[in-house]
Amino acid sequence: MRLSTRGRYGLRAMYELALHYGEGPIPLNFIADKQMVSVHYLEQLMAKLRRAGLVVSSRGAQGGYELSRPPEKITVGDVVRITEGSFDPVQCLSNDFGDDDCEQFGDCVVRLVWKRLRDSTNEVLDSLNLRDLCDGTIDPEDTLSEKS
Amino acid sequence: MRLSTRGRYGLRAMYELALHYGEGPIPLNFIADKQMVSVHYLEQLMAKLRRAGLVVSSRGAQGGYELSRPPEKITVGDVVRITEGSFDPVQCLSNDFGDDDCEQFGDCVVRLVWKRLRDSTNEVLDSLNLRDLCDGTIDPEDTLSEKS
């Protein structure tokens, strides 16, 4: 249950883009410098995020990446689901898994456990958006912050 | 963010032991048959659980494994943390990670996200014990069941 660098770098990159939202395209080498990651590796992550429609890119000099919509419209879950893959802890929770693929699909007790785990993961990560990260108002103690 | 077979088989094995709690030692081949897993592979998982004190073993004929305490005293989190490893999604959340190991340790925004993720994971998995699994009273819709 460890996040890969894809999810970590991906979110950090998106956080950086959120900080500079509205300032035009930000080149990857700017982000790479801040994070000590190779531009090439970041490119792979950004390609995924671009195909998913979370960022738009402009090529050529003065080009770069920017968020496709305002930071408050992009949740942490949006980002991590793309870069890291879905949160389904087990295969039998994914959409393309049929009843026939596991003989005890219907009444599998442990499956309910993994379902809860997935749901709570989605809930936590979707309760935070990129604006929240920029504002720095996340309470480290709260698990699920109630936004008043 | 996918669970390995260790966490899945481990919990299923413990669920099986919980179902037969009080009936004396259950041999591994009984569990292996039900789960279509090799006895040898299960042995590796049970070794971890035994070293962690969650099960006790008896050797020789008529031997096997049994829970070291009643099912309601063992949470799903207890089991999965042992077989799967801790839930720290990133290294900088683990105990042996010092402030010096990451220059922005103190005021790292994304780290707060991963912290929340870890806390909610622990919360969900510790809210269920092996007795709950046996009772079959888990509501598939609830993320965190309130036991009344």
Next chain:
DNA sequence: AGAATCCCAAGTAAACTAATCGGGATTCCT
């Protein structure tokens, strides 16, 4: 004695991770 079981350590094929490498296609700026 012999069967059933747990115990331990090593080996292994396949997949995955985290990159790196090399080059091509656009676009801006002068």
Next chain:
DNA sequence: AGGAATCCCGATTAGTTTACTTGGGATTCT
């Protein structure tokens, strides 16, 4: 027009992890 800056794409690779398998030894019951 030329050159620099940038994104874009696909291949390769070293290292790690996963999910086992193999082979045997120790203990206990009958």
